Amino acid sequence: MPELPEVEVTRRGVAPHLEGRVVERVLLRRAGLRWPFPTELSSILAGHRVVSTSRRGKYLLLNFEHGTLIIHLGMSGHLRVLPPETAVKKHDHFDLVVHGPEGKQVLRLNDPRRFGAVLWHGVNDGELARHELLRGLGVEPLEEGFDGALLYRATRRRAAPIKQVLLAGDIVVGVGNIYACESLFRAGINPKTSAARIGRARYDKLAIAIRDILAEAIVQGGSTLRDFIAVNGQSGYFQQTYFVYDRAGVPCRLCGSEIRQIKQGQRSTFYCVICQK
Secondary structure: OOOHHHHHHHHHHHHHHHOOOEEEEEEEOOOEOOOEOOOOHHHHHOOOEOOEEEEEOOEEEEEEOOEEEEEEOOOOOEEEEEOOOOOOOOOEEEEEEEEEOOEEEEEEEEOOOOOOEEEEEEHHHOOHHHOOOOOOOOEOOOOOOOOHHHHHHHOOOOOOEHHHHHHHOOOEOOOOHHHHHHHHHHHOOOOOOEHHHOOHHHHHHHHHHHHHHHHHHHHOOOOOOOOOOOOOOOOOOHHHHOOOOOOOOOEOOOOOOEOEEEEEOOEEEEEOOOOOO
16 A cells, blocks of 8 residues: 555655646446546536645645545555557556646546545645644654654554554554554564553654654655555665565574564565564
8 A cells, every 4th residue: 555655655656747737528438436436527627727736645735715525545545647649558546637837738537446536625625734634643753743752742642562553543544554664673663562651762763663664665766565656657776775574584684683574454564573672
């Protein structure tokens, strides 16, 4: 599944082709994905300008004066910016046709598993932050307000393992499975440790690790996940620097002991028993 770095890489890729451009029309090739497409979406957007692009967690936001288009890539979705004459492929479900100084372009969503989403939130629907998909999200890890003090305060009554707390997304958003494993390794914290038992100093290290890991992944184009393709058609290469994720049974890059794999909440966790206490 595309995680925060992959979505941010996507946002940065589409932004120059969308911001300031006017929507000509919307093409829908099925009734919906995880949820139905908004009715009359083409009439809602046609003739309106994309003011800006932004991101909230793993949600890509296309901001208009009269509302916001919310896009989620699901398990296997990806967005491409293409010439309008580009042939439609299997699983191309959504097109946003825009025009600007360079002519027409198409933002196309391909989603084989159909777990993605394209939703509309108009200004008359209330504050965007209160949308049902966004209102429970925690702080953004790359913005002000996220630090060790926040993690420490928010986990005093959280007995669950720290890995599960990070994935929950209600304290800090967008730290998915890959980057949770890597951040916990860099901070030297065992993923099975109860969140409530971790002290302030260790949370300071973890917050820095999360920030650094995510920033590095964005610079490197994200990870080469099985289903993720960036806007330019290429995958990222952050996976080449993994210390623990998907390295079960091979030596730790730091201490040489065997990387272990366990299941936590139906997700695979990778860690080093020597480096992570």
